[in-house]
Amino acid sequence: MYREITIPVTPLPAPGGIVHSDRMRTGEITIRLDGHTLRCADVAMAAAATGPLALEVSPYALRTAERAWRLAEDLSCHRTVYGRTTGVGANKDDTVQGEGSTEHGLRLLRSHAGAGGDRMPDGQVTAMMVIRLNQLLTGRSGISPTLIAALADALRAGSLPLVHRLGAIGTGDLTPLAETALALAGEHTWLRHPIPPVPVHAGDALAFMSSNAATLAEATLAALRLDTLTKASHAVAALSYVALGGNPEAYATPVHEARPHRGQVACAAEMRRMLGMEGTPAPGRRIQDPFGLRAFPQVQGPALDSVRYLREVLAVEINAGTENPMISTTHGNAYHHAHFHTAYVASALDQARATVHQVAELSAARLGDLVEPEFTGLRPFLAAGPAGSSGVMILEYVAHDALTELRQAALPVTLGTAVVSRGLEDHASFSTQAARAATAACAAYRQLLACELVAAVRALRMREADLGGLPAGAAYQRAAEVLDPDLADRPLTADIARAAEVLDSLATV
Incomplete structure (x- = not known):
């Protein structure tokens, strides 16, 4: 008989766990x-x-x-x-x-x-x-x-x-x-x-x-990180929207009722909530925003759907009897099979990484908009010092470096195969490599979102924006508390690190 042992550990603020x-x-x-x-x-x-x-x-x-x-x-x-x-x-x-x-x-x-x-x-x-x-x-x-x-x-x-x-x-x-x-x-x-x-x-x-317990472990941890980052990206995009004076029509309910993909509708609804878009919101500065703002629900939606599907696949796998042969007490027999093959896991991981990469491209695009005076009404690169100051110019380089790593991590593993054991085992899913790539994708996407967040908070500070009691305002406060308010040209390494750390908190705003 097994006994229950309760040992103090640090609780994880992850939803859905068996916590009493x-x-x-x-x-x-x-x-x-x-x-x-x-x-x-x-x-x-x-x-x-x-x-x-x-x-x-x-x-x-x-x-x-x-x-x-x-x-x-x-x-x-x-x-x-x-x-x-x-x-x-x-x-x-x-x-x-x-x-x-x-x-x-x-x-x-x-x-x-x-x-x-x-x-x-x-x-x-x-x-x-x-x-x-x-x-x-x-x-x-x-x-x-x-x-x-x-x-x-x-x-x-x-x-x-x-x-x-x-x-x-x-x-x-x-x-x-x-x-x-x-x-x-x-x-x-x-x-x-x-x-x-x-x-x-x-x-x-x-x-x-x-x-495939080791692969499932890494895939599960990566899936939860991706879930957190995709949720945090709503808050980051909302702050950029305010800093850029975005057009609310792109998130309007009638627009998304016309093509009601689940993730897209959810993203638009979350942006409306974050930005307090009730009734008829005030018009934006432009009739047509850049894609980074205007196409966010259409691009974020597939990522939300893919991460949700990945979690559903993993929920099946971590509770599955995959041993070959399978011993069935119900039927009193042993069955030889191929449950060791993880095509579901590999395909779901490939899809999740590919869709998240597309959303990450929009984050990099919004960062480019944030350093452009035509979109912000502020100085180039959000500079605040003497003429020629660089401001946050370097953030674009860091962001695109991270985006390139994410792009490499998003390459599909399911296009390859292997023939081993003297030709008897003539196919492989490479879900193990897909899980490792998902871990790398999480790290790269976190850095990219952090760069956008640093720029968005800086722009809002320079504009002295009033976010009132909006959820986006709460996100701004959480980020502003950890980011250095000094607008002079200086190394931004610590700002990027702090912004990366606060993303988990923004996912729960």
Whole structure:
């Protein structure tokens, strides 16, 4: 029987997590795992923890997993079961004979733990372990209860195995999961809080590795960052709108009722809310604004839809039983399949990065408008010093550098493939690389939005704009509190960093 342990951790202000008010008062969070209800926000909470996790595992899920283990052991005595009674990959037809149950499993793990590259970030490793434990609790892997218990105990203890980044192509995170399983078996390095080793049986090795938990961990964390940044971009665009004297007609309800795409309608409604556009708002300075303002709902809408879809895909994946073979206690049989393939994840990540890149282009365009006197009525580059002062001229260079990185990160990974294992595995989704690219896209987009925010706040200060009690006014106050009011020519590095930090707060205005 598993017990609930509540360990104080720092709460994450992420929506949708399993957080209970009685524990929130003392700063304690419990993550409950049952194989079906893990949320993306729970994964983020786990990744943010730097020590033991408060974890509650469903007793019913444990019993289901144990029944699958007993069935798998029985089936292995009567029929061929891939990875249990055979080798793996192109060795699928090699029957395992005359070996102890532990040796076959350990040999598989040892051979697949040949990872490369840098260490995987600690938060991603913890998130990977939480996702893998939850997947195992769906009761379809046939893995031994001992190994499930060890993984749960490692999370409760705050244990962290040494895991490397390279070794997956979207058809199973074999190397990071093999390293994790070997650590549980006492044959691989723990970076902190090692737990006593447990035996690994013949059927445990492939069952533990047969998952994309590491890729899903990085994809989930990136998806939540993208979600936050796309929400924050409404506030940033609203501040630029005020600084540029935008035309409200572009956001009018009748306009978007004429082509009611979900994300586009939501973006226009959010801009109306941020800017207090009730009734008939005052006309703008121009009959037609530049695209950075005028086309924002049409370009932001696909990004909102794509990020939402990505989160929906990940919500399915982190609660899925993907092990090959699948052990079905309902049907009393083992099924060989291709759930290790993550085309849904790779495609959703590709789409999200591509649509966010388009929105980022508009941010760079608005920044260009903010340094143009024709649009602001202010001096070139929002300069405030003697003639020839550069003002925020350098922000465009920083922004376009970041935009170029984002453009590279937005290139689709689904156009490539791989043929491995002597031709038996002749396709790959590269969702692992798509998740890494999403992480890079988040960092680049954050810098780009920060540059726009620095310029917008500066322009509003110079115009002494009155935002009244508007939500956009609250966004301005939050940003103005952290940005240096000095308008003289000076390095803007600290301003960009502070603006990047305040974006998460702007997402909740």
